[in-house]
Amino acid sequence: MSKTKVLLVGSGALGIVAAYTLEYNGFAEVTVVVKSGYKKASTEGYKIDSVQFGKIDHWKPTRVVSSIHEAVANGEEYDYIFVSVKNLPDSPTPCEDIIESAMKTNPNTAVILCQNGIDIEKPLIEKYPGHVILSCVSLIGCTNIDCVVSQMTPDNVQLGIFENPTLKDRARAEQILDKFISIYRMKDGKNVVKKDSNVRQTRWQKLLYNASVNTSTALTNLDCSRAAMTGCKETIWRPVMREIYAIAKSDGYTLPLELEDTMLNISDGLFYTPSMLVDVRLNRMIEVETIVGNPLKIAEKNGIDAPHLSMIYHLLKMVQFRIKENQGLITVDDSVKVYKTADEYGKGF
Template identity: 60%
Template sequence: MTIDSVQFGLFENNTVKDKQAAEDRLQQWLKLYTLSKDKNAVTLDTNVRLTRWKKLVYNSAVNTTTALVDLDCTRCALAGYKENIARPIMKEIYKVADADGYILPPELEQKMLDISDGLFYTPSMLVDVRLGRMIELETIVGNPLRIAKSLKVDTPHLEMMYGLLKLVQFRIQEKMGIITVGKDAGEKAAPPEDYGSGF
């Protein structure tokens, strides 16, 4: 039997009116999840926003690059992407997180750069591209860009990655029939929403 190793926590935002009720429901969920016979490894995450920023160090640089070029992590590393592509994006995530009030551990950057070395690991976004599924563009790249824009943090590398992956997403959406382009499309296709909408 598979044993899950998961973290649960409350993502604080302005929509939570009754924090105590939310905390109570979280505790109920944790108890239910740990009742399993296979003894899932469940922990409480007390700072979900910080955890999200930590994950974005990897996801915004490594996950995205592999999806864009259709190469696993080790092949990207062998081709030299760490210093000229991944690290500059990671540094921008550090800057945005800092402006948002979250200090990321300095050693995390190198750890995330090296974590997949030799594993020929295929990150989730690359898996989605290869299977012809829509990618988590807004979650992984659009959201940190929205925060950067609101905090007036310059993120040229992340913006370039977003623009390139938006093209990948467009290609996927067209293959899925979500977007129709060309002389047989009828009406002119509207461009998909991007991270800048609402500002």
């Protein structure tokens, strides 16, 4: 039986764990696009220290490439494009544009968005009507620093189909979803893979953590445990979570009450560095729009007051500005003593 062809875009810790899982099971051949650290990944491979798999040295997927263009240069087609790169609609190249060349090679390619936030599927549905767009929500603690992947908690994944008015054959979409679940679920029970019948509900639930803990640790440069020592669970995290509860309810989704304390305490004792804080420390753009901006748009539309979330959003926008300037995406002429907005500075903002 031929193996399933998977193109994995986003070689962060979560992406590498996913690639290793797919090839560990033996049902897939994975091509990983590595933008940062390509030379080391392609020559030495990855060192993995995993609660699931143990210690592995010099691991490589079937293929390592430096770009999507290279991945499809010879007309290669993929059954699935697994997208775990950060979803950055405010970047020069948003997610739907990043995967464009791979989408063109196969009209039946399914896209799996393993990314944070709400409403992340809408740009892809608009640009690629008729394609199956799957949601992947992963609850996992892992980091990737210079091709060294540390996985502190087991992979717990929920996979489902985004609501998509352009889908003409729902039954086919279900088959595509079921197939990926079957090749990702480990027979020895080392990971948890569930079929998600309510994708939007699940994404609201994960936002409880990401909109509060992920964002505030990025702003303060403190890992979860150090941040909690300051008392922020009650002064910042819980108030933000309650605003997410209210926004989700206005969107038609009632989140479980007990989830608040679960998300407040999920990182206790781990001294875990959330993904947004990792990005800030590495001077990489952050997912401010999908994690905070999109919920705030829904809050505004539905008349929900969210002052804590709004404050976090505007502080993170300032951080994003700094990162973009450091990356050369924005050029500020500070010799001219005239105030300009970010939009007037233009490029990339």
